Amino acid sequence: MREIPTHKPGKIFLAVMLISFILLTFVAPFLYTDRLYLGWMSGPFFYGAIVTIIWGVALYIYSFYYWPYR
Amino acid sequence: MTLNIVVLIIFAIVIIYIGAYGYKISAKTAEDFMLASRALGVLVMFFFVLFAISSAWTFYGYPGYMHMHGPGYVYFIWGAVTGFTCLFFFVGPRLWAVTRMNRYISPLEALGERYEMPALRFVLAIILLIYIVPYICVQLLGIGVGLEALTGFPVLYGALYFTAIMLAFIILGGMRTVAWANVLFGLLYALTFFGALVGVIMVALPEGGIMQAVDILKETNPEQLSVPGPHGEFTSVMLIGTIIVGFLSLSWPHIVIQTMTARDKAIFKYLPILLLVFGGLLFYTVPYIFGAIISPALMPELTGAAADNAVQLTIMEYLPGFGLVAILGVAAAAISSASIQLMTSSIFMARDIIHGFLKPDMTERSLVTWTRVVVAGLVFLSLGLAMWNPTALGLYLTDIATPGFAQWAPALIGGILWKRGTGWGAMVGTVAGSVYLIASFFIPQLLFDLHPVLPSIVINIVLYVVVSLLTAAPSEEVETKFFDEVDEYLSAPAE
Numbered sequence: 001m002r003e004i005p006t007h008k009p010g011k012i013f014l015a016v017m018l019i020s021f022i023l024l025t026f027v028a029p030f031l032y033t034d035r036l037y038l039g040w041m042s043g044p045f046f047y048g049a050i051v052t053i054i055w056g057v058a059l060y061i062y063s064f065y066y067w068p069y070r
Numbered sequence: 071m072t073l074n075i076v077v078l079i080i081f082a083i084v085i086i087y088i089g090a091y092g093y094k095i096s097a098k099t100a101e102d103f104m105l106a107s108r109a110l111g112v113l114v115m116f117f118f119v120l121f122a123i124s125s126a127w128t129f130y131g132y133p134g135y136m137h138m139h140g141p142g143y144v145y146f147i148w149g150a151v152t153g154f155t156c157l158f159f160f161v162g163p164r165l166w167a168v169t170r171m172n173r174y175i176s177p178l179e180a181l182g183e184r185y186e187m188p189a190l191r192f193v194l195a196i197i198l199l200i201y202i203v204p205y206i207c208v209q210l211l212g213i214g215v216g217l218e219a220l221t222g223f224p225v226l227y228g229a230l231y232f233t234a235i236m237l238a239f240i241i242l243g244g245m246r247t248v249a250w251a252n253v254l255f256g257l258l259y260a261l262t263f264f265g266a267l268v269g270v271i272m273v274a275l276p277e278g279g280i281m282q283a284v285d286i287l288k289e290t291n292p293e294q295l296s297v298p299g300p301h302g303e304f305t306s307v308m309l310i311g312t313i314i315v316g317f318l319s320l321s322w323p324h325i326v327i328q329t330m331t332a333r334d335k336a337i338f339k340y341l342p343i344l345l346l347v348f349g350g351l352l353f354y355t356v357p358y359i360f361g362a363i364i365s366p367a368l369m370p371e372l373t374g375a376a377a378d379n380a381v382q383l384t385i386m387e388y389l390p391g392f393g394l395v396a397i398l399g400v401a402a403a404a405i406s407s408a409s410i411q412l413m414t415s416s417i418f419m420a421r422d423i424i425h426g427f428l429k430p431d432m433t434e435r436s437l438v439t440w441t442r443v444v445v446a447g448l449v450f451l452s453l454g455l456a457m458w459n460p461t462a463l464g465l466y467l468t469d470i471a472t473p474g475f476a477q478w479a480p481a482l483i484g485g486i487l488w489k490r491g492t493g494w495g496a497m498v499g500t501v502a503g504s505v506y507l508i509a510s511f512f513i514p515q516l517l518f519d520l521h522p523v524l525p526s527i528v529i530n531i532v533l534y535v536v537v538s539l540l541t542a543a544p545s546e547e548v549e550t551k552f553f554d555e556v557d558e559y560l561s562a563p564a565e
Binding site for chain 1: 140141142144145147148151152155159160161163164280281284292295296297304306307309310313314335338339342343346347350351358359362363487553557560561
C-alpha cells in the first residue's frame with residue numbers, strides 16, 4: 001500500500017477504488033428506487049455488482065502492469 | 071435413514087483420510103503444522119479464503135434475513151468483498167513479507183515486535199479469543215440444527231459428529247489439511263448450493279424461472295424487491311452502516327492469518343481479483359437469488375425464526391430427495407469456517423499465550439503438541455457453550471463477534487502501514503474500543519442507534535492516532551525491520 005501512491009498510475013488506481021466505494025456507500029443509498037435492472041436485480045445488488053467489476057478491472061490493470069511489487 | 075447414515079459415514083472417512091494423508095506428508099515442524107510451511111499456491115488459497123469466509127451463515131442467516139427484509143442485506147456482501155480485497159492487496163503482501171522474513175508464526179507475535187510491547191500481544195490474544203470461540207460454537211450449532219431438521223437426530227448428536235471429524239483432521243494435519251479440505255468442502259458447498267437453486271427453479275418455476283418468481287412478488291409483495299424492504303429495515307442510513315460493517319470483516323483474524331500461508335507474493339495479485347469475480351459476483355449471487363427472490367416467492371408463509379431456514383425448507387419442499395446432499399454442503403461450509411477459526415484460536419493460545427508468556431523455552435515439538443491439545447480443549451469448550459445457551463449465540467455472532475474482531479483492525483493496519491503508530495496508541499485504542507463495545511450492550515444509549523461496531527471503532531481509531539502522536543516514535547530497528555526490509559523484500563524478483 002505504501003508503494004502505491006508514489007507514482008501516477010497508483011494514484012489513479014487508488015482514486016478509482018476510493019471514489020467508486022464512496023459513491024456506493026454514501027451516495028447510492030439515498031438514490032435507490034423500486035426499479036429492477038435486467039428484470040430481477042435490485043438497485044443495491046446492481047450497483048454493488050458494478051463497483052465490484054470496476055474494482056476487478058482496476059486491480060487487474062494496476063497489479064499486472066504497474067504495481068511496483070509485481 | 072439408513073442411506074443418511076451411510077453417506078455420513080463415507081463423508082467422515084473421506085475427511086479423516088485427508089487428515090491422515092496431511093499428517094503423513096507433513097514436516098512435523100511448528101511452521102508446517104500452523105502455517106502449512108507458508109507454501110500454499112493460488113488455487114488452494116482461493117478456496118481456502120473464500121470458504122473460510124463462507125460459513126453456514128451464507129446458507130441460513132444471510133438469505134434468511136433477505137427473505138424477511140428484502141435485498142438491502144446484499145450491502146454486507148459488497149462491503150465484505152471489498153474489505154477482503156483491501157486486506158489481500160494493501161495489507162497482505164507486507165504482513166506476508168515481514169512474517170516470512172522473521173519467521174513469525176502468529177500475526178500477534180509480529181504486532182508485539184512491531185510495537186515493542188509484549189503485553190499488547192497478550193491483550194490482543196485474549197480479546198480475539200473471547201470473540202472467536204463463540205463463533206465456532208455457532209457453526210457447530212448450525213450443523214446440528216440442520217442435521218436435526220433433515221434426519222431427526224438430536225442437535226447434540228449432529229454437533230458431536232462434526233466436532234469429531236473436525237478434531238481428527240485438524241489434529242492430524244494442521245493448517246495444510248485445513249486448507250486442502252477447504253478445496254473439497256468449497257467445491258461440495260458451491261456445487262450443492264448452485265445445484266439446489268437450479269433444481270428448485272426448474273421444479274417450482276418452470277414457466278419463467280427467476281422472472282416468474284419476480285412476477286409473483288410483484289403481485290403479492292412488491293416491497294420485497296427493493297429497499298427499504300417489506301418492514302422498512304434497510305433505510306439509507308442502515309445501508310451505509312451495513313456496508314461499513316461488512317468492510318470491517320477484513321479484520322477477521324482467521325482470514326488475516328491466511329495471508330501468512332501464501333507461497334509467494336504473486337498470490338496477492340491473483341487472489342483479490344478471484345475473490346471479487348468468483349466470490350462476489352458468482353458465488354454470493356446464489357444465496358442472494360435464493361433469499362431475496364426465490365424463497366419469498368415460493369414460501370411466503372415463513373416468518374420469524376423459520377425464515378432463517380428459508381433456503382433449507384424451500385429445498386426440502388421442492389427437492390425432497392436433495393435434502394441430505396444440501397445439508398452435507400452446508401456442513402462442509404460450516405466445517406471449513408470452524409476449522410480455520412479453531413486453528414487460529416489454537417495458534418493464539420499456544421504460540422502467543424503459552425509459548426509467548428508462560429513457557430518461552432518450549433521446544434518446537436512441544437509447541438506442536440500444545441497446539442493439538444489446545445485444539446481439542448477449545449472445540450469441546452465451544453461445544454459446551456453451544457449446548458448451554460444456543461439462543462443467545464445467534465445474537466453474539468452478529469452483535470459481538472464481528473464488531474469485536476474489528477477492534478484489532480487499527481492496530482493491525484496501522485502497524486503494517488503507518489510508521490508512526492506506537493504500542494501505547496495500539497494498546498489504548500484497542501482496549502478503549504473493546505470496553506466501549508462491551509459497555510454498549512449494557513447501556514444501549516452509547517450506540518446512538520448505530521450498529522455496535524461504529525461508535526467503538528471510531529473511538530479506537532481516534533485514540534490510536536492521538537496517543538501514537540503523543541508518545542515516543544518506534545525505534546529505528548522497528549522501522550528497518552517492518553518497513554525498509556519489507557520494501558526491499560517485496561521489490562526483489564520473485565523467488
